[in-house]
Amino acid sequence: MxxxxxxxxxxxxxxxxxxxxxxxxxxxxxxxxxxxGATQHTQQPLVTGTSVLGIKFDKGVMIAADNLASYGSLARFRDIQRLHPLGKHTLLGVAGDMSDYQWLKKELDALLRQEEALSLTDSHPSLSPSNIYDLLANLFYGRRSKMNPVWNAVLVGGWDKNKKESFLAFIDLLGTTYTAPTLATGFGAHLAQPLLREAFEAKAGVDGKGPLLTQEEGEKLIDDCMKVLFYRDARSINKYQVAIITEEGITISDSKSAPTEWSFAEGLRGYGAQTQ
Structure with missing residues (x-):
């Protein structure tokens, strides 16, 4: 007692x-x-972000993500930036668990500070987008192999100063990795990726050897895709940012909204004044 x-x-x-x-x-x-006792790991994400879109254009890469972090089905945090610059020519667009995203930012920023300090003392080269991609690919696969995954899907976009070309790649919590001129995570892989791919191939051709979209065309395409995601993805909002990575550096826009039209709902059965 x-x-x-x-x-x-x-x-x-x-x-x-x-x-x-x-x-x-x-x-x-x-x-x-x-x-x-035994080590326990997070079994499922709690506060999550939805789709991230990426596309190459003639002068670099464009990545977009909305500002929502959902707590389950609750649109809890509406001013989250899911686009994080890494140095002067690399950017991370992150979907999935926001706490893992915060941890990832902390670790990568610390690594970049170390690399910057080394570059001041010798001719140590700065990390390229492909270097960060390889690092994250090994990190995600290693954590997955330990049954403790990083609950995120990320797009790595940037400009490779040595090769003088743009870079865009995908990594998910299973360690799945690939590169492509158009990429998307979450519902964007089902709803926006076909639109991105169609517009890209219409100009550059199926083999991608033709001229790429201009920056203006890319921005309009991203706006249209974000509008479709707002219409169709219940975990998105009409407030998003677009990052543009070129040889000159990274530019992240202020939050903006795409014009939407909901009057068509009045003609649907069960909506508005229509009863039959």
Whole structure:
């Protein structure tokens, strides 16, 4: 029997509560197992971001993501920037768990600071977009192999100063990696990717050897795709940012909205004044 003051007039330790009546006994044992037993990992993401879109244009790469982080089905955080610059010519667009995204930013920023310090003391070259892509590919696959995945899908976009060309690649929590001139995560892979690919191939050809979209054409295409995602993806909002990465550097736009039209809903059965 416990004589701790917190236990006065409380259920005994033999009941379903612990000595301090703060948690049910089973839950206390579970906390103890987490603290002192086998290592436990996050089983599912909680606060999540949705689609990220990317496309190459004639002078670089364009990546877009909305500003929403959802808590389940609740549109909880509406001013989250999911586009993160890494140095002067590389940018990360992140979907998935926002806490893992925050951890990823912290780790990568620390790495870049180390690389910058080394470059001041010798001729150490700066990390290119493909270097960061290789690093993340190994990190994501390594964490997946330990049954502790990084719950994100990311697009890495940038400008390679050595090769004088743009770079765009995809990595997900399973360590799946590939590059392509148009990419998307989440529902964007189903809803926006066909639009991106169609517009890209219409100008550059199926083999991609023709002229690429101009910056103006790319921005209009991204706006149209973000509008479609707002219409169709329940975890998105009509507030997004577009990052443009060129040889000159990175530019991230202020949050903006695409013009939308909802009057068609009045003609649908079950909406508006229509009853038959």
């Amino acid at each position: 416990s004589h701790h003051p917190a236990m006065w007039k409380q259920p005994s330790a033999h009941s379903s509560f612990n000595d301090y009546a703060t948690f049910p006994l089973a839950q206390t044992q579970r906390h103890s197992a987490i603290s002192h």
